[in-house]
Amino acid sequence: MPRALSEQETEAFRERLCDVAARLYVEEGPAAVTMRRIASELGSGTMTAYRYYPNKESILTAVRTRGLNRFSQALEDALDTPGDGRTRSRAVRDAYIAFARQHTATYRLMFEYPQADRDDPAYLAAHERMWRTVAAHVEVMIAEGRIEADAPIFGHQIWAALHGAVMLELSGLLPPGFDAASLHTRTVSALIDSARPTRE
Incomplete structure (x- = not known):
């Protein structure tokens, strides 16, 4: 009879299992999982x-759910750093890019491929948490009077630009001398x- 794994060993095994499933899905397609x-x-x-x-569907749901929570935690930690809103927003950008580089298969599975089981409670909670992180750093800049904007919409604009820059970097399609951060800096x-308050 196999030895029962400790809680730490169980978590490590789940992590490895999810990493393998994400890599197989992205590199070889759903049938490989x-x-x-x-x-x-x-x-x-x-x-x-x-x-x-x-089953494999529950594994893929777990990959997305765990990935979204880890992704959100990284952005929340980055926002919870010293500095003004723009500085903290850059920290969020850097954390975003670092996550995509370090967990590329999970990142792509989260955002490039649709989630089949959208009714899974844990997935829904992780998804809602991620949506909140999209607007959080924008809300800081609005509170400081740095910009005037609808936080969720402006957050999505910044996110769209960042996701595009990250995917171009991961695909090797950025021009020489550029990475995701440098391209995104210019766009943002x-x-x-364009969102700076108008002064009378």
Whole structure:
């Protein structure tokens, strides 16, 4: 009988399992994500994965849910740093890019491929948390009087520019001398200039 894993070991195994599933999905397509293939990649028995998830759909939901929460936590931590709103917004940008670079398959699975089980409560909560992070740093700049904008809409504008820059970087399609941060800085500077309060 296999030894029962500790809570820490169980979490580490779930993390590895989700990482493998995300990589297989993004690199080889949905058909590659099977319990047998995941077990082979992990070097475990096929039934081991079933101890944690009932099927591959639940694994992919877990990948997205865990990814969204980790992503949101990274952005929240970045926003909770010293400095004015613009400085903290840059910290959020840097945390966003770092997450996409370090967890590329999970990032792509979260945003590039649709979520099938949108009614999963944990996924819905993680998704709502992520939406809040999109506007949070914009709300700081609005409160400081730096910009006048609708926080959710302006946050989505910044997010769209950042996601585009990140995907171009990950695809190797940025011009020489540019990375996601440098391209996004130029785009966001123009957005912020357009949203500066008008002075009488």
